[in-house]
Amino acid sequence: MSNPIPSRKEVIEDIKNRGELVAAVLPIHYSRALLRCFSIYPVEVWGPPKVDVSLGGAHLQPYVCSIVHNALSFLKMGGLNAADFILIPHTCDSLQGLTSVLIDLIKPEQAIIPLYLPRGQREEDIIFLADEFRSLYTRLSELTGKKPSSKDLLAAIKREETSDLLLAKLYKTRQQMGLSNLDFYRLVRSREYLPAEHFSTLAEETLQTSTQPRPGIPIILSGIVPEPMEVLNKIDEMNGQVVADDLACCGRRLYKPGISPEPFRRMAERIISAPPDPTRGNPIEERVKYLVEMAQNSGAQGIIFYEVKFCEPELFDLPNLRNSLKEHGLASIIIEVDINNPLPHQVATRISAFLEMLDS
Amino acid sequence: MGITDSLKYYWNVKVVGQPFLHWQRRQAERRPKVSSRWRSDILSPPLRIGAKTKELISRHYLEGRYANGHRPVAWVTSGGPVEILQALGFYVLYPENHGALCGVRKAVVEIYGEAENAGYSTDICSYARTDIGSMLSGKTPVGRLPKPDLLLACTNICQTVLHWYRVLAKHFEVPLILIDTPFVYTKASDHALEYVKKQLENSIPIAEQVAGRTLDYRRLKEIIHLSKDATELWLEIIGRGRHHPAPMSVFDQFIHMAPIVEMRGKKETVDFYAALLKELDENIDKGIGAVRNERKRLLWDNLPIWYRLRYFAENLGEHGICVVASTYTNAWAELAPLMNLEKPLDSMANTYMHPILNQGTKYKLDTMKRMVEEFQLDGVILHSDRSCKPYSIGQIDQRNLLIQEYGIPALLLEADHDDPRAYSEEQVASRLASFVEMLDD
Numbered sequence: 001m002s003n004p005i006p007s008r009k010e011v012i013e014d015i016k017n018r019g020e021l022v023a024a025v026l027p028i029h030y031s032r033a034l035l036r037c038f039s040i041y042p043v044e045v046w047g048p049p050k051v052d053v054s055l056g057g058a059h060l061q062p063y064v065c066s067i068v069h070n071a072l073s074f075l076k077m078g079g080l081n082a083a084d085f086i087l088i089p090h091t092c093d094s095l096q097g098l099t100s101v102l103i104d105l106i107k108p109e110q111a112i113i114p115l116y117l118p119r120g121q122r123e124e125d126i127i128f129l130a131d132e133f134r135s136l137y138t139r140l141s142e143l144t145g146k147k148p149s150s151k152d153l154l155a156a157i158k159r160e161e162t163s164d165l166l167l168a169k170l171y172k173t174r175q176q177m178g179l180s181n182l183d184f185y186r187l188v189r190s191r192e193y194l195p196a197e198h199f200s201t202l203a204e205e206t207l208q209t210s211t212q213p214r215p216g217i218p219i220i221l222s223g224i225v226p227e228p229m230e231v232l233n234k235i236d237e238m239n240g241q242v243v244a245d246d247l248a249c250c251g252r253r254l255y256k257p258g259i260s261p262e263p264f265r266r267m268a269e270r271i272i273s274a275p276p277d278p279t280r281g282n283p284i285e286e287r288v289k290y291l292v293e294m295a296q297n298s299g300a301q302g303i304i305f306y307e308v309k310f311c312e313p314e315l316f317d318l319p320n321l322r323n324s325l326k327e328h329g330l331a332s333i334i335i336e337v338d339i340n341n342p343l344p345h346q347v348a349t350r351i352s353a354f355l356e357m358l359d360s
Numbered sequence: 361m362g363i364t365d366s367l368k369y370y371w372n373v374k375v376v377g378q379p380f381l382h383w384q385r386r387q388a389e390r391r392p393k394v395s396s397r398w399r400s401d402i403l404s405p406p407l408r409i410g411a412k413t414k415e416l417i418s419r420h421y422l423e424g425r426y427a428n429g430h431r432p433v434a435w436v437t438s439g440g441p442v443e444i445l446q447a448l449g450f451y452v453l454y455p456e457n458h459g460a461l462c463g464v465r466k467a468v469v470e471i472y473g474e475a476e477n478a479g480y481s482t483d484i485c486s487y488a489r490t491d492i493g494s495m496l497s498g499k500t501p502v503g504r505l506p507k508p509d510l511l512l513a514c515t516n517i518c519q520t521v522l523h524w525y526r527v528l529a530k531h532f533e534v535p536l537i538l539i540d541t542p543f544v545y546t547k548a549s550d551h552a553l554e555y556v557k558k559q560l561e562n563s564i565p566i567a568e569q570v571a572g573r574t575l576d577y578r579r580l581k582e583i584i585h586l587s588k589d590a591t592e593l594w595l596e597i598i599g600r601g602r603h604h605p606a607p608m609s610v611f612d613q614f615i616h617m618a619p620i621v622e623m624r625g626k627k628e629t630v631d632f633y634a635a636l637l638k639e640l641d642e643n644i645d646k647g648i649g650a651v652r653n654e655r656k657r658l659l660w661d662n663l664p665i666w667y668r669l670r671y672f673a674e675n676l677g678e679h680g681i682c683v684v685a686s687t688y689t690n691a692w693a694e695l696a697p698l699m700n701l702e703k704p705l706d707s708m709a710n711t712y713m714h715p716i717l718n719q720g721t722k723y724k725l726d727t728m729k730r731m732v733e734e735f736q737l738d739g740v741i742l743h744s745d746r747s748c749k750p751y752s753i754g755q756i757d758q759r760n761l762l763i764q765e766y767g768i769p770a771l772l773l774e775a776d777h778d779d780p781r782a783y784s785e786e787q788v789a790s791r792l793a794s795f796v797e798m799l800d801d
């Protein structure tokens with residue numbers, strides 16, 4: 001990569017210095033375009049790791065996942081002070097609980113904006129999600145006093161679509177790019193906070209740089225988020241090469257361009273037609289088919305299910321996924337982590353044993 | 361549907377099973393037996409209606425046992441809109457109720473062990489684990505569960521049910537109807553209500569196809585009518601807890617709520633609750649309370665701890681404490697006023713959007729506060745249920761607010777409704793003891 005990737009902090013400072021608004025956005029699906037129309041810059045919060053979890057622990061039981069614990073702890077330690085709004089998609093019971101506790105009981109300074117995501121892929125789900133975006137539009141209009149036109153909305157959508165197409169291209173050519181696992185995920189995860197136009201420039205530059213492909217044992221990473229990112233370093237060190245992923249923060253958000261010329265429907269179409277995701281209710285068979293095809297196309301030999309402890313949406317599917325993948329000759333392993341803890345030695349050992357097994 | 365299966369059904373259910381269960385109940389009513397382990401010194405004798413409850417539940421599972429091939433079978437989540445399925449003649453099974461029954465009969469460990477051996481994590485809801493364990497092994501304390509021809513998951517209690525029913529759909533290879541009910545943080549939006557109504561409408565042709573018959577809207581209205589009647593009676597029954605001493609504890613309610621969950625929409629359920637109400641009124645007239653020497657009254661929040669109901673009743677009863685009301689049993693009562701027979705689908709959409717579990721934490725806190733006032737309660741036990749995140753998240757703040765803002769003593773107890781491994785009796789006993797002491801201060 002020619003230019004270094006700016007950090008979240010630098011991006012937020014830059015936005016604030018320009019006098020623009022920031023929305024902290026929790027996982028997973030939402031419309032970046034809708035926020036951008038109101039000159040609100042989304043900066044996603046996946047945890048983050050390494051926070052004082054006792055702050056969240058004062059409100060949440062220990063059996064709630066570390067993504068939710070950390071998000072609340074981060075908020076309470078002032079980590080989201082730069083955010084003008086907090087958008088929380090309804091991803092799971094735990095995020096639903098967090099949203100509700102924030103709205104009703106904790107009441108932070110920033111407006112908490114919930115977004116319900118339908119769990120089906122039917123026509124009524126698209127209609128509902130489009131309506132949900134319309135109502136979010138109204139709310140943002142009230143909060144900002146702005147009223148972007150349909151043309152503005154469509155322009156913002158197209159800008160995001162371009163960026164997502166470039167993201168997909170990065171994914172397609174990742175094996176030829178020669179980036180380490182850590183560098184590749186630093187790059188694609190910058191989509192979580194870089195404005196689309198900046199990300200597009202970065203992606204284009206990277207795509208033009210020709211380097212040597214990196215050899216390694218080809219694997220797929222599945223789960224929510226590769227945190228702590230140290231895990232990618234470990235996989236690098238152990239000669240593993242992540243050739244594709246089914247991660248909620250990354251591959252499950254390779255949104256295709258929408259079809260409808262009506263902006264709200266188009267935003268909804270993009271999310272509903274995204275790769276299968278248990279939090280959006282795709283049937284298990286679809287996930288199996290998707291993963292098997294992903295392995296075939298990428299040449300992956302095995303799959304690491306890298307899971308956040310207590311994440312029900314992920315845990316329910318694992319036995320069926322693993323059995324079906326086994327029938328297709330694909331080995332898999334489950335690693336469960338608390339994203340706030342440093343990567344346990346035992347996890348590294350298990351990954352190493354798994355890679356060795358694949359190599360032999 | 362096959363003739364042989366129907367003959368089997370009629371013989372085993374109508375000719376042999378039901379008359380036997382009826383006879384068994386009459387015997388129990390004629391010569392009520394109180395177990396020698398029953399703490400008659402602190403608790404009044406069990407309600408007479410118990411024999412009928414047992415008959416209804418046994419009959420329900422007996423019908424299920426022979427339902428396949430005779431009538432279509434649907435497995436439905438506890439908050440699911442069941443009326444359409446009932447009107448189409450489905451036998452409806454509620455896996456959560458079955459899970460509760462396995463808990464009460466202490467059969468859960470063996471059954472969910474089957475799921476865990478198959479790779480299901482101990483961190484998923486214990487109802488789901490129990491059901492999946494039963495699905496994989498066929499193990500159940502009720503003989504045999506019928507295989508579903510249709511699945512219906514309604515997200516108005518949690519998202520867990522969606523993940524769980526996707527597993528069932530894959531295993532049984534049958535259609536899964538999803539009724540997705542957007543969470544009501546503050547107020548249900550019009551488009552959310554419209555969305556739920558649309559899904560209800562669209563579920564009808566799928567269910568009709570599986571049932572092989574067309575929905576009769578007159579029948580649907582009758583069923584909603586019966587459902588409303590039963591729910592209103594349940595509301596009244598719960599309301600009788602306002603009397604001092606309370607004629608029924610929540611530990612009784614947890615057992616006698618089974619028909620309102622799995623048999624609402626039936627005439628016999630209405631009759632059952634009318635009889636229960638009558639018995640409670642008689643006890644009120646005679647001054648009989650569930651706890652003999654009722655001194656203090658509490659509210660229970662969240663699901664019961666199914667495998668320790670008696671322990672809680674006795675432990676608290678010893679101190680003259682009756683747990684009189686619960687947000688959980690109330691959840692099946694509070695929706696009665698929302699049911700409107702004139703607009704069945706609109707009314708179902710509205711009703712099924714508003715269970716307590718589909719509403720924000722403030723609604724739940726307000727409900728607790730209201731119940732404490734209305735039932736003149738001395739405190740609240742909040743069961744922090746490891747399995748049930750939607751019910752439990754928010755309880756830490758709710759407990760703090762009950763104590764600090766409203767001056768209501770409140771205790772948070774860590775456990776799990778169906779998984780005894782997440783329950784420590786020693787810890788519970790010591791926390792209950794301190795709470796009781798504090799109530800007495």
Ligand code: SF4
Binds near residue numbers: 065066068308
């Ligand atoms: S890790 Fe799982 S449980 Fe936690 S917020 Fe994400 S989807 Fe929800």
Ligand code: SF4
Binds near residue numbers: 485717748
């Ligand atoms: S116990 Fe809670 S998580 Fe489990 S099925 Fe019931 S509502 Fe859902």
